[in-house]
Amino acid sequence: xxxxxxxxxxxxxxxxxxxxxxxxxxxxxxxxxxxxxxxxxxxxxxxxxxxxxxxxxxxxxxxxxxxxxxxxxxxxxxxxxxxxxxxxxxxxxxxxxxxxxxxxxxxxxxxxxxxxxxxxxxxxxxxxxxxxxxxxxxxxxxxxxxxxxxxxxxxxxxxxxxxxxxxxxxxxxxxxxxxxxxxxxxxxxxxxxxxxxxxxxxxxxxxxxxxxxxx
Amino acid sequence: xxxxxxxxxxxxxxxxxxxxxxxxxxxxxxxxxxxxxxxxxxxxxxxxxxxxxxxxxxxxxxxxxxxxxxxxxxxxxxxxxxxxxxxxxxxxxxxxxxxxxxxxxxxxxxxxxxxxxxxxxxxxxxxxxxxxxxxxxxxxxxxxxxxxxxxxxxxxxxxxxxxxxxxxxxxxxxxxxxxxxxxxxxxxxxxxxxxxxxxxxxxxxxxxxxxxxxxxxxxxxxxxxxxxxxxxxxxxxxxxxxxxxxxxxxxxxxxxxxxxxxxxxxxxxxxxxxxxxxxxxxxxxxxxxxxxxxxxxxxxxxxxxxxxxxxx
Numbered sequence: 001x002x003x004x005x006x007x008x009x010x011x012x013x014x015x016x017x018x019x020x021x022x023x024x025x026x027x028x029x030x031x032x033x034x035x036x037x038x039x040x041x042x043x044x045x046x047x048x049x050x051x052x053x054x055x056x057x058x059x060x061x062x063x064x065x066x067x068x069x070x071x072x073x074x075x076x077x078x079x080x081x082x083x084x085x086x087x088x089x090x091x092x093x094x095x096x097x098x099x100x101x102x103x104x105x106x107x108x109x110x111x112x113x114x115x116x117x118x119x120x121x122x123x124x125x126x127x128x129x130x131x132x133x134x135x136x137x138x139x140x141x142x143x144x145x146x147x148x149x150x151x152x153x154x155x156x157x158x159x160x161x162x163x164x165x166x167x168x169x170x171x172x173x174x175x176x177x178x179x180x181x182x183x184x185x186x187x188x189x190x191x192x193x194x195x196x197x198x199x200x201x202x203x204x205x206x207x208x209x210x211x212x213x214x215x
Numbered sequence: 216x217x218x219x220x221x222x223x224x225x226x227x228x229x230x231x232x233x234x235x236x237x238x239x240x241x242x243x244x245x246x247x248x249x250x251x252x253x254x255x256x257x258x259x260x261x262x263x264x265x266x267x268x269x270x271x272x273x274x275x276x277x278x279x280x281x282x283x284x285x286x287x288x289x290x291x292x293x294x295x296x297x298x299x300x301x302x303x304x305x306x307x308x309x310x311x312x313x314x315x316x317x318x319x320x321x322x323x324x325x326x327x328x329x330x331x332x333x334x335x336x337x338x339x340x341x342x343x344x345x346x347x348x349x350x351x352x353x354x355x356x357x358x359x360x361x362x363x364x365x366x367x368x369x370x371x372x373x374x375x376x377x378x379x380x381x382x383x384x385x386x387x388x389x390x391x392x393x394x395x396x397x398x399x400x401x402x403x404x405x406x407x408x409x410x411x412x413x414x415x416x417x418x419x420x421x422x423x424x425x426x427x428x429x430x431x432x433x434x435x436x437x438x439x440x441x442x443x444x445x446x447x448x449x450x451x452x453x454x455x456x457x458x459x460x461x462x463x464x465x466x467x468x469x470x471x472x473x474x475x476x477x478x479x480x481x482x483x484x485x486x487x488x489x490x491x492x493x494x495x496x497x498x499x500x501x502x503x504x505x506x507x508x509x510x511x512x513x514x515x516x517x518x519x520x521x522x523x524x525x526x527x
Contacts, residue, residue: 114286115285117402118285118400118402124396124397128390128393144363145363148360148401149360149361151401155286155402155405159286159287159409167287170286171284171285171287174285174286175284178285
């Protein structure tokens with residue numbers, strides 16, 4: 001089990017099976033976020049933060065488009081079982097305790113977006129000698145780089161003063177989405193021979209409790 | 216590091232820590248700067264353990280292998296994590312030292328729990344946000360948001376380290392940056408930076424730090440310049456300020472042998488009851504183990520050019 005993708009081929013490219021599994025996961029989660037943003041995006045923008053929603057939608061779609069074209073896809077039968085479980089994980093899960101259902105859904109999509117952009121660091125999986133000319137390598141670096149910026153919309157919303165009264169629920173929702181994304185990402189990587197966790201590092205009992213009881 | 220890291224439980228969060236050295240020895244607790252992680256104290260751990268100290272290092276919330284809260288990290292929680300760690304040390308004399316952000320957390324701990332400490336070492340740190348520091352902090356946060364951890368490192372490295380250190384490392388800089396880039400997560404760093412949104416100046420509370428206190432400041436520290444350390448010196452009664460020649464903000468990384476020797480000598484002086492702070496001002500030697508030199512009387516230690524003193 002390695003901490004990084006590979007072994008790379010002689011030209012510094014990631015093995016196609018690893019490319020396929022990583023790209024399938026990223027297309028699934030960023031595609032799901034794009035769909036949810038598309039539904040949330042009004043035809044006529046009415047609030048300032050709607051402009052950010054529009055940007056986010058197109059950036060998520062760009063990530064999907066980029067991966068579809070930059071990946072060296074191969075047939076991966078395991079995706080038949082993995083994809084449905086991933087897709088189910090991205091479904092809306094509005095937190096309990098929020099009376100306004102629209103607000104609850106918005107918090108959940110922001111929490112999911114925060115988790116996807118914060119937890120998933122695909123560039124950190126690349127060995128030093130990964131080819132700087134390879135489209136898949138560049139795609140992973142671009143996704144990680146853009147995630148830091150894309151996360152700002154979620155941070156602005158989730159830390160806004162409007163949500164102070166529900167801060168505990170909000171925090172639990174985000175922590176729960178972080179845990180969910182981390183576990184799925186780690187499981188996917190384990191399936192292609194990559195161990196992301198530090199030795200001795202395990203899921204926190206408290207975080208596991210949050211995950212079980214839900215936000 | 217062994218296979219299983221020890222963790223402390225701070226509420227629902229885990230704090231990774233490490234204890235080395237003899238259990239019976241006086242303890243040194245070392246607190247990381249903003250982008251740091253516990254392994255960076257390796258040289259200090261070895262030097263201080265050799266001198267008979269027990270050394271405690273840890274990752275703050277949001278750093279390294281400690282938990283990284285997703286949205287909010289308060290500085291009070293960092294102080295609580297530090298208190299948990301110090302509680303692990305039993306009744307042994309405890310010397311607390313922190314650099315930059317870690318120095319601020321150490322100061323906050325000392326304000327609340329001075330009676331638990333034998334001594335405090337505040338390095339490249341501050342009790343209040345001067346306009347310059349507040350604006351620099353905002354700019355660094357924007358840099359992190361727009362350019363990620365790597366760009367933040369690009370800003371901090373030349374700001375905080377000398378040409379003498381950077382020059383020989385230029386060809387290896389990407390490898391040096393990589394470990395910090397891997398260890399730090401953008402959202403966690405941003406949360407640490409945004410913990411200053413609720414920051415209140417400590418200056419009115421500094422006089423309650425009634426323990427021996429050593430203040431270390433790099434001669435050329437741009438991020439936290441002399442005036443910020445002067446605030447500490449003036450308000451902490453039993454303090455002494457030592458200026459590290461030709462050093463910048465991150466002198467703990469650049470001059471570990473010298474700094475570890477200063478830490479060790481300070482604790483040994485305190486334990487032997489030789490320490491006299493007197494709010495005095497000193498110049499550190501170039502080499503570890505050489506004697507300190509008193510800052511020339513009549514000169515202004517806040518100035519970079521020789522000027523007759525008006526302060527202090």
